Amino acid sequence: MKQIFLLCCLCFLAGTALAQATWIWYPGDYEIWLSNRMQNRRTDRGSFFPIFWKMDSHYPLMDFHKDVVLSQAEEVHIYAEGTYNVKLDGQPFEGTPAVITVPAGRHRINVKVFSQGTVPAIYVKGATIVSDSSWLSTYEDKEWIDETGKTSDITATKWLHAGCWNFNDPAILPSAFTLPTQVMAAVKNENGLVDFGKETFGYIHLKGIKGKGKITLYYGESKEEAMSDKGAVNVDWLSFEKDVNQDSTLPASKAFRYVRMVTSPGIQVDDVSMLYEYANVNEPGSFKCSDDEINRIYEVAKYTFHLNTREFFIDGIKRDRWVWSGDAYQSYLMNYYLFFDKGTVLRTMYALRGKDPVTSHINTIMDYTFYWFLGVYDYYMYTGDRSFIKEIYSRMQPLMDYCLSRRNKDGLMEGQVGDWVFIDWADGLSKKGPLSFEQLLFCRSLETMSLCADIAGNQQDAEKYKLLAAAIKEQLFRIYWNEQKQALVHSTINDHVTRYANMFAIFFDYFNAAQKETVRHSVLLNDSIQHITTPYMRFYELEALCALHEQSYVLKEMKNYWGGMLQLGATTFWEEFDPHKSGAAHYAMYGREFGKSLCHAWGASPIYLLGKYYLGVKPTAPGYATYAVEPALGGLQWMEGTVPTPDGNISVHIGQKEMKISTAGGKGTLRFSSSIKPVCKTANIQQTKDKWYEMTMEPNTTYVINYQSVK
């Protein structure tokens, strides 16, 4: 017996070394709380500028518990953000204990926390007992003392696995979290106009303020904006009423490249620098090629995306600094090819979803609700994280119920009072009646529901949503497909064709092969169809073209559009770019002189396009269990890069005559064209059609293929 106990003990000790205690909370609650804080930091001319949809809150009262089996007693330290109590096997400890002793044997530890202004959270650390996502949490423990004086737990209580991030220091409360910062000096300072050399984000630091008086800071993403007293969107008015001699870091972060400082007589400042604030994410993805302009585009896209990847994926660092589902959806996709940071995706999805009841579309926009579902779908495809799907499914249902309750008499999604049907910023775009684009997103959302219901073990729902999706798809083609125009028309009102539904139907694989071919010409390459001007929808247009193997065309478009911004001196990519404009006219939008955001996440789409459609790497089963590599040089001489997966990075180098691919976990399929019969010494290559070949790749292996690029 003693021997066995000793083994057990060693086993527990072995576990100890690995057990990392971390702050835990109810899943989604911290994310919602943090997004409230972040989304309320925007100002405009010094005026607080919050979001205009419902803001939710964490549950202020939370119960955490864990069942443990100990081979020997252990001391457990307890930290909490909020007022708390601790129970062992249902019996409360007196007072608010910082340390408890848990005896050997099987036990249940409960910690119950109340915190109104911050999120109830705990940090528990013993030799083997540590707080982590294996703890369960509920806002409704339904525990009472029954007639016999016994405390009962009702099994109906829904316990969810606790949420956490990487807050592993008990001394730092979750509410104290801030992104890291580092000091950055200005590049130039001429007559009070301070230039940081490129678009950046953070806190202005004034060094050596002397005297008394007023200091005004005009921020500009462009020099013109910083020079405009009335036009600068971000302004700080500071006043020093007593003689000072100090340094000062401004409390509010801003987006800017330029800062113009105007001081009243009697006050002076020695130097202006900044604290650059950033998210500390890894960067396993990469891309490099034979075209220097493309390389510069990729680097600037990376920097643009870095700046907009913060506590959450936001739309733009100057404006709106908010979490928008449509913008975030593109960020998720870029993220899978650059950071592969699951945490930022999940935080963003929790923040967007908010809490029940659903009283509005996400961000009030119908399409943005659907992008949220699509985000869940893609998250699962790229990460294979089934546990999150099981967790989030109960939050998917009410959102879909909301959609289903707002169908029109034909079962189609149609804008109702209070709904914003957005699609895109485009002149004269009709939002009337049920639109093909919305049905298409709705259909994919229903497919996502069916998939996730299945993972969550709800077969009845899975079947229900499958039937609903099939019915919408049938209607989509019956109602909107126009044989004469060989395209999906925009609405039920007339036969007007727009690009939106057509391009999505390509990469959703809703079109058959024949339809894809005709739509390429009838819509995508058809100049008489209204052009897309926002990088937001260019993202999908270029994706659709890539899916149709138009990489050469898309490469030229990239060089024109993103290269065009670089030629104008852009250091990050813009919310919108119209090459026909000139000078400061580029900075105007929404009827305001400097209304445009010059650092917008959706401007960074080359990250996604180059990774998915040039390097050609994409999962074909959840979490890259199987995946495809379908390289397309699109006119480049060579390219190389890495694509992160849950099980390591896939690296690809493609030249004219040689391909070198190092695989990660999962089973890969390489598909490529070659004008000669290709050879790989370590694998069999199958021909699939004229000049097209296919090769199966094993996990964690490097393959060299000799071939000849098809001109």
Next chain:
Amino acid sequence: MKQIFLLCCLCFLAGTALAQATWIWYPGDYEIWLSNRMQNRRTDRGSFFPIFWKMDSHYPLMDFHKDVVLSQAEEVHIYAEGTYNVKLDGQPFEGTPAVITVPAGRHRINVKVFSQGTVPAIYVKGATIVSDSSWLSTYEDKEWIDETGKTSDITATKWLHAGCWNFNDPAILPSAFTLPTQVMAAVKNENGLVDFGKETFGYIHLKGIKGKGKITLYYGESKEEAMSDKGAVNVDWLSFEKDVNQDSTLPASKAFRYVRMVTSPGIQVDDVSMLYEYANVNEPGSFKCSDDEINRIYEVAKYTFHLNTREFFIDGIKRDRWVWSGDAYQSYLMNYYLFFDKGTVLRTMYALRGKDPVTSHINTIMDYTFYWFLGVYDYYMYTGDRSFIKEIYSRMQPLMDYCLSRRNKDGLMEGQVGDWVFIDWADGLSKKGPLSFEQLLFCRSLETMSLCADIAGNQQDAEKYKLLAAAIKEQLFRIYWNEQKQALVHSTINDHVTRYANMFAIFFDYFNAAQKETVRHSVLLNDSIQHITTPYMRFYELEALCALHEQSYVLKEMKNYWGGMLQLGATTFWEEFDPHKSGAAHYAMYGREFGKSLCHAWGASPIYLLGKYYLGVKPTAPGYATYAVEPALGGLQWMEGTVPTPDGNISVHIGQKEMKISTAGGKGTLRFSSSIKPVCKTANIQQTKDKWYEMTMEPNTTYVINYQSVK
């Protein structure tokens, strides 16, 4: 034209003098926030002891607006709890203005506030523009800048009239609210046992603490509890590690009559007193009679009720200090006969209702959900406040939907997993299957829904709920009425009879006259039917007996039960009283030595019984538009008292030969028995049957009736 403007101006100036600015918030949000704070103040042996159901929160982001028409420009001062911005006609002011100027003409003022930890609230004060409940509020303004650069309000936004209380000082933020306190000295202090002479509530104040060491305070509602180191439910362990010489008021309020102070060597305290904390409510109701014991019972009931009337109506001041719907429901009824404080009723109902989604019955108890509906019904009957009904109706619907979604296959309410079917603390009471008592409460709740739907202008709902109520009533009698037993049986399992459904069916008027008569004997006065031991259900039992004109019997019961507690030295009424127990055994409950609450709101029911069934005053139409006075001496020689109504107090003096009644607003009907033909000089008296008479009473009139009390 000038003349007209002058008139307008005078009119506005006239309004000015009356306009009272007050802090406003989203209706219900402050109430929920405050109840969170209050319900988390309970401790047990120093351990935080919160509620075990879902705790909701305010909306952290709130938009307030008001449309104004000004004859001349005015300066408006703006205060907010939270970060805010101000817009005039959709245009934001720069920064966060404390004062704005609103020009003459028609304008819309919006103030948008973010506050995570406290409730977003504003206080606005100009010459004519003041914040009050005429302002509208929403958590979801759905306002955006459309493609044309124009700001739009979506009409779908639900704007509710702002909530407020009496917070009229801009310098005191709503979150700073506390109940008033006053210093109270102890009555006795012997060897560290401090006696305050009666049950009380507040903060212990230690005067002249000198030295260093530990001070332990053992609180007791009874002397025995205070003397018990291990048994006292409330304990404070204080530690002074440095030499002190100070006074100290303890931060946490407690319920107690006795406090035993134990000091370690090296520390001493000059004096122990307290800050008595109370709700500052009016007390228009009164009762006095020829029986001194009844008068003492009434006074102690009043004090008991006072102590439990705080920010909200709570169950008991030592335990649980929570808002329980079943307890609160009785407090509402007592309140109508003592304080007539609408505010405390509304705050309590908002706090109990919480926010959507409904995930559980109120307090997790099925019956408590129904009492909440009944509370709305009674509130309307006693106050006639239609505007609240219109406001609350949208919160009634989801709660009733929750109930309807949990009916069994026969459409009856039956406990499901996670539901607590409570009814009463009673040995062996079956909670299995659908119970007659729950159907009865369900039926009345559905009737309430129908009534309120009608007031809210929703005729379709009114009809729907009316039909549902009728169906449940039909089932109630078809399934549970037992002809042989002449009673409603308890459950569908066997023909066992309990008192619960039978007594409620009397004062709900669900029984016909014949049934009432038989049930009086087959159930209420039948000793073989399990007796009720809790004052909670005694409330309804005695009410039912009173409704059957058993006032003489009830008077004796009151004297036995409540008089019994007084004889044991009670200074407030207890959670439960069993005259067969003796000594400290009275203080035990829930398996704990001092588990019983000795100051429990439901112990104060004589307030209600004496007002409604002895003085006999009750509304017969909403808000006392019509009302009845049906005095019943029940063996008393005389009685007198006042009953508050929305339009003044009704005062009643009843002797053996003379009745004197002063009416309030509304039309009254006096019904009484007399062994002689009664005479009133100022009104006509009609005989209705042998020895029974009726008289119509006009508003605000005093009537003197000569009659002879029937022996």
